[in-house]
Amino acid sequence: MSDYNLDLHRQAANTIRGLTMDAVQKAGEGHPGMPMGMADVAVVLWTQFLRHNPQDPTWPDRDRFVLSAGHGSMLIYSLLHLSGYDLPLEELKRFRQWDSKTPGHPENFHTIGVETTTGPLGQGITNAVGMALAERWLAARFNRPDHAIVDHYTYVIAGDGDLMEGISQEAASLAGHLGLSKLIVLYDDNRITIDGTTDIAFTEDVMARFAAYGWHTQKVNGHDPLAVKAAIESARAEGERPSIIACRTHIGYGSPNKQDTSGVHGSALGDEEIVLTKQALDWPTEPLFYIPEAARDFMKMDGRFQSEWEIVWENYLVNYPEDAKRFKQFLNGELPAHWDDILPTFEVDKSMATRASSGQVLNAIAPHVPYLLGGSADLTGSNKTDLKGEAALAKDDFSGRYIYFGVREHAMGGILNGMSLHGGIRPYGGTFLVFSDYMRGSVRLSALMGEPVIYVFTHDSIGLGTDGPTHQPVEHIMSLRAMPNMTVIRPADGAETAVAWRLALENKSGPTSLVLTRQGVPNLDRSKYAAAAGAAKGAYVLSDAPNPQVLLLATGSEVQIALEAQEKLAEKGVAARVVSMPSWELFAAQDAAYQESVLPTSVTARVSIEAGVTLGWERYLGLSGTAIGLERYGASAPHKDIFQNLGLTADTMVEAALALLG
């Protein structure tokens, strides 16, 4: 420890404080307090421990660093700039400006070196649990004696807000359960939140809570570099438990008038106070954005860690060529070439829930996509997400391929994001569709980041029956459709479900929500109806009639109702076309000619049916069509009674069609 240069440390930390104050002041907005308070901790971590390579930010075995308290973004921008990432000082001077690389909160899809997008509190630390889980899982699969090709830490800086959020508590409990000992959280214990001191709302014993989760806990003075260094060393030495180190810090460290106040949390200090602070820190007041060369040299990171790893990797290539090939397959996410040989087919006309079809498809795919890893939030049997013959991950055994997330939907979402961000894994997770609400914060981040997480949302409507309205999604399908970059697929039968899984796996630029029934639906006779391959275009003519007078639009379990209505209309001499619309997003991506071929502008008599809110259906119906759906919550009863009593029937469709046709 004694060889740690405290003068260089001080210069580096003050450089971060100066960059932070100046950038926030220039932007006029931002959060200077946290970077100023955690600068000491961050400098110790980045200079003494973090194994990374600014020249190759995608090096697979780099340590992961997550700034969970994302509002303190100037901390990570300063660290990235100083350590040598492609983030020029000019970008720091453009903090929070249009198209700069320094947005208000860190965005991994926008700024090289940022591992995940943070800001919504609790998400970063949860992503980190996913990253640490991914590391452990890949290590269990690929490391060989003297060939530890997967062997890195995941470090987090988290604040009070992160730890107050429920998602982080769920994630911490699971991390403790799984013994993710290479996860190290540096808790910025500054006792200040936006509303004031933490004692106005947050007086629990945080360390005791984490100990109860099975974590290794320490407390240090966050402004004592040697103490911080020793604590991180102890955390790394801990082989059984994840670690949290409460770093007692002063928010806005150095500011004579604002340190330790909520005023410095989220507002610029003002020119005058910045001068006073720099003076108090014994730091040049000019130039702005001052970086002494000594500090830059101290923070600079070369490629030495990656070089060390490359040697191991080269040996691995020689000694374990098959494993190396497989490892690359995992990292690249290579998909099977011949889907038709893999995907199951389904017995025609047999009644089968699409969740059951999904389970069969998943199990057919799993052997061919060995990096597929997922689980359920304590609804395995209901979601049909289990992989037959694969064990669940346990503290002492990561050889399996299934995760019992517990009743922790929000953490599941954040962990799936972290697994995906880590690389080498294609994650999926299941719960009831209604509980997509519980995890919406994380699901949105999947979409915003473009992470290809697969969400398996079963029990997708009133069709789940007697569990009643608390469990019956009504608004959820449309709410997911409203989320940019989310692909929602609600298949009508087994064949469409197989297509849906293929599409989900092929979608690498964003998440997919598979929306599946609890109740049985008939596997459609594709010799009578159009092939399910049409589902890949989002919507397709499932069953046509010559010169259709009316279009019947439906998704999922309501497609069978539309087909029944079509027959009834035919009996009355009305030609109706049935369009199955499993995915609005995929349909919107088709060209205008295809869209017109499915939904001809000339046919304005249109009736849709979906067991959910009708808001949004006007996109395909216009003002002249009729949407059959629900403008209310469901009810507890056998599902057929609910469909009947709430008017989701073929007869209702027929009546609506006839009314439109006059």
Next chain:
Amino acid sequence: MSDYNLDLHRQAANTIRGLTMDAVQKAGEGHPGMPMGMADVAVVLWTQFLRHNPQDPTWPDRDRFVLSAGHGSMLIYSLLHLSGYDLPLEELKRFRQWDSKTPGHPENFHTIGVETTTGPLGQGITNAVGMALAERWLAARFNRPDHAIVDHYTYVIAGDGDLMEGISQEAASLAGHLGLSKLIVLYDDNRITIDGTTDIAFTEDVMARFAAYGWHTQKVNGHDPLAVKAAIESARAEGERPSIIACRTHIGYGSPNKQDTSGVHGSALGDEEIVLTKQALDWPTEPLFYIPEAARDFMKMDGRFQSEWEIVWENYLVNYPEDAKRFKQFLNGELPAHWDDILPTFEVDKSMATRASSGQVLNAIAPHVPYLLGGSADLTGSNKTDLKGEAALAKDDFSGRYIYFGVREHAMGGILNGMSLHGGIRPYGGTFLVFSDYMRGSVRLSALMGEPVIYVFTHDSIGLGTDGPTHQPVEHIMSLRAMPNMTVIRPADGAETAVAWRLALENKSGPTSLVLTRQGVPNLDRSKYAAAAGAAKGAYVLSDAPNPQVLLLATGSEVQIALEAQEKLAEKGVAARVVSMPSWELFAAQDAAYQESVLPTSVTARVSIEAGVTLGWERYLGLSGTAIGLERYGASAPHKDIFQNLGLTADTMVEAALALLG
């Protein structure tokens, strides 16, 4: 303790087990395991402690009982029936059937005696925190020496799933912080979840965690009635901390083949196993739904507790007539008669964020609605939710009217629901609109239950500026509109904001989301434009033109853009009408004639603008209109740059209008 009749206890507990098994078997679906396991605990609680009156389920000072593990609904239905509520045995025999009073999960709006709607895990215990908070707040305001008119306990039965959920962890932390000592949680520690034993995912030290939150903790054998009784007595005697009692139970207690298995959690036992279980319990196998008179008598509750309270209340009426009047005002939620005297007006053309207008309106209203109690999830200054001159609630002081919820959005929602359900309080809570995602599980329950919680969602679009896409809601307004029984109001200026608050307070049948800007918007000159009173109809003609050729539709901060577009179109000789549409739900409630008067069918050239997803706008545009909005996430930049760069401008509207007009 020795006078507790263990034989009657056994009969009552077995009656509950029998009713549960038989009802679930008859329904074919349900969750028998928990009621069978917790029957002993529940019988002790309901016979020895619970102060309630089945003849008057609305008695304000009754103890509150919350079955947080709502899947075990047959437990509460059995308890309600046996203790004498209006829930006939016939209803238990119609468990989970259409229109029965015994839905799959307890619904307070459907079944008398049920205090809240549970099933989504973690919500019930969080509601209970709100109820206990409400009790404490009302007690602080109204109790007088020897006149404790508000003095009751809140009891919860919670399961593993409840305690795994983040929402319950947030709520437990706040309950500990506030020292809600009259909250007593009976934790069904049965070590079984749907996926298997809890040790597959939940190995934390739950009691240590609650101790870390500042709770009083105990562990008992949940099948030892005297031990349970003693533990509840200890919990009641605890004067500083909320209590949790871990009741070690056997799920499916008595079933020879299914006790202690996840198989009995959520499935009927089967006729054969039911017989075996009844035999093992030394219980008659017939008739089904067997209730011995002795058990019924043992469980029966008369009005004695309420009668005791009535005496205190009568004295209170005499000795504190003004307080009594005020107490009734609180319970009845009486609103001011003369809003015009109360609501502020706003300086015309001054730029002012609607969150700021909202803060002024709230503070103008607060003295006239003294039972209005709320707070923010650590964004008080941003949400403008503080009440000037009112202290925040603290462990030792509940005299104030403000709640620092901490960074705990989901718990805030559940606590607001609990406060509302308790009665005597009109609750509100603030956070950023984007974080409505974090609390959506609770918000949905406000809507499902019809609880008139007021949500103050500020920072409502890309208009929040440099904080960037993680903080910029895009899909949230439409997603809230998709939620049945949620009233969304997005006012355009201060005057509409005042109307919005009035509407929110007048809406007593469901929640209201006030959607408010961070950035300034001009307070419209109402001598030039239509009066803001029109906002009460959801949409109104704000600025007309003779024989309008095009309709310009807008909400909130985009209304000013529509007005600018109207002027630009006028310069080009195009007559455009601007319609301000703050609330789609309120507009939908108007008669067809009014709707037609605002949006004449004859005018098909329609352009909408809203800084969010366009999905849904087709409801008012049809297929021939143009929606200007966002099909992507926002960006970090000053808000004017974002509006400009993403095309949310008057020029875009003008172009769209001209294109439609050919």
